[in-house]
Amino acid sequence: MISTRASRHLPAVITILLALMLTLVPLPKALAPFRPDWVALILIYWAMTAPSSYNVGTAWLIGIFLDVAQGTLLGQHALALCVVVYITIKFHLLMRVFPLLQLTATVFALLALHQFLLFWINGVTAVTAPAISYWAPVIIGSIVWPFLSMFLTGVRFRAQTGN
Amino acid sequence: MLSSQSDRSRLARIPALGLRALALVSLSILLMVLDHRDNHLDAVRRAISAAVYPLQIVVAAPTRFWVWVRDAGATRNELRLQNSRLKVERLLTNARLQRFTALEAENDRLRELLEARRQVRGEVRIAEIIAVDANPYRHNLVIAIGQQDGVYDGQAIVDVNGVVGQIVEVGLMTAQAILISDPDHALPVEVNRNGLRTVAFGTGEFDRLELPFLPNNADIRAGDLLVTSGLGGTFPSGYPVAIVANVTRIPQEPFADVTATPAAALNQVREVMLIWSASPAVESADEAND
Structure with missing residues (x-):
């Protein structure tokens, strides 16, 4: 029983860990501003497909991890991810039947909200306002989304049939 | 099984999702306020950073492996x-x-x-950088030594050419540092040529610092070396910080527009040196070193 439960969580745990790594891995100076929000993307996916297993609590915990790892204000990423995942779960049944283009647009909006929340918290705590490049991760993230969701769906089904 | 059917039936098992989200959001806000006001949460951060440490090691592994391959080859x-x-x-x-x-x-x-005070001569130790977090509004790095080695908050970090930054958070085996180019960083400096004192601010760009508080008639020109003045109490004095790149004097403005280029290669360093200098910390650091 426990082993099947563990293997059920395996794809999500591994992809979330991978997303954390991709977020922390150092990139060349020129590429760094274009890094998509891997963690937000992965959490949106899992909240959409398996909201009973991965919900706001997961998002909050991962957010705290991210805050500590990146040295941002404790609770900043936690709040942003929490809100994004909450909205995703609210609309997850709708999002599952969206055609890919519409779904990508929704993810774009969610990522924009996520970035805006981070931006807003930075503003309140008087961290200097950034350049326009601040919004690049949102666009790159939306471009990445279709491929990512296809890949994850593949992973999920393989894990299921493997069971 | 993860079919949507079973998920829908499980939906009822997320009790009070909205309430839970609200609670977590409030908790985040509380944490942020506590974290921003004072450093009440340093212990919490330290505990969590120990959990994040393996992840950072894994992330740094490819770079380390590449360096190893290059050395071996x-x-x-x-x-x-x-x-x-x-x-x-x-x-x-x-x-x-x-x-x-x-x-x-x-x-x-x-x-x-x-009969002047003797200058303190600091202990120096080399530390490896394991992660860099650089975006336009934040320049951070993580080094591979921490509390165990006697690293303390506010400790100065230099490389072979000049000042790199200072420690802002000490974990058990890692420490986080803010670079002098971080937009939130200010560093008391003086012009090496004439001892003119001012403050150098980070801009969010690796190759530019700003000196906003110099009057138009200040004796400063391009090419001047800026060194730490030691007046902030954090940095030992006399370490090179930057070279003045550009001085623009606008007659109507009260302050000149002065920019400088950091002496340290801020985005190229792989190893940094930590300086144990401040007198209260010296004893503890020495103990930790022995």
């Missing part, structure tokens, strides 16, 4: 060349150091004559 010829170059460098440095020792002794003697 270096041909004998390259190594011999490097060796001879290093030998020459060492000779030159040693020669310079001889003079330095004599000058240091002379300086101490003169200071004694003047």
Whole structure:
């Protein structure tokens, strides 16, 4: 029983860990501003497909991890991810039947909200306002989304049939 | 099984999702307020950073592996060349150091004559960088030594050319540092040529610092070396910080527009040196080192 439960969580745990790594891995100076929000993307996916297993609590915990790892204000990423995942779960049944283009647009909006929340918290705590490049991760993230969701769906089904 | 059917039936098992989200959001806000106001949460951060440490090690692994491969793959010829170059460098440095020792002794003697305070000479230790977080509004790095080695908050970090930044958070085995180019960082400096004191601010760009508080008639020009003045109490004095790149004086404005280029290669360093200097911390650091 426990082993099947563990293997059920395996794809999500591994992809979330991978997303954390991709977020922390150092990139060349020129590429760094274009890094998509891997963690937000992965959490949106899992909240959409398996909201009973991965919900706001997961998002909050991962957010705290991210805050500590990146040295941002404790609770900043936690709040942003929490809100994004909450909205995703609210609309997850709708999002599952969206055609890919519409779904990508929704993810774009969610990522924009996520970035805006981070931006807003930075503003309140008087961290200097950034350049326009601040919004690049949102666009790159939306471009990445279709491929990512296809890949994850593949992973999920393989894990299921493997069971 | 993860079919949507079973998920829908499980939906009822997320009790009060909205309430839970609200609670977590409030908790985040509380955490942020506590974290922003004072550093009440340092212990919490330290605990969580120990959990994040393995992840950081894994993330740093490819780079470390690449460096290892490059070192292992270096041909004998390259190594011999490097060796001879290093030998020459060492000779030159040693020669310079001889003079330095004599000058240091002379300086101490003169200071004694003047009855001035003796300058503190700091311990230095090399630390490897394991992660860099750089975006336009935040320049951070994580180094691979921490509380166990006696690292403390506010400790100065330099590389071979000049000041890199200072420690802002100490974990158990890692420490986080803020670079002098971080937009939130300010550093008390003086012009090496004439002792003119001012403050250098980070801009969010690796190759630019700003000196916003210099009046139009200040004696400063492009090419001047800025060194730490030691007045902030954090940095030991006399370490090179930046070279003045550009001075624009606008007659109507009260302050000149002065920018400088950091002496340290802020986005290229792989190893940094930590300085133990401030007098209260020196004893504890020495103990930790022994």
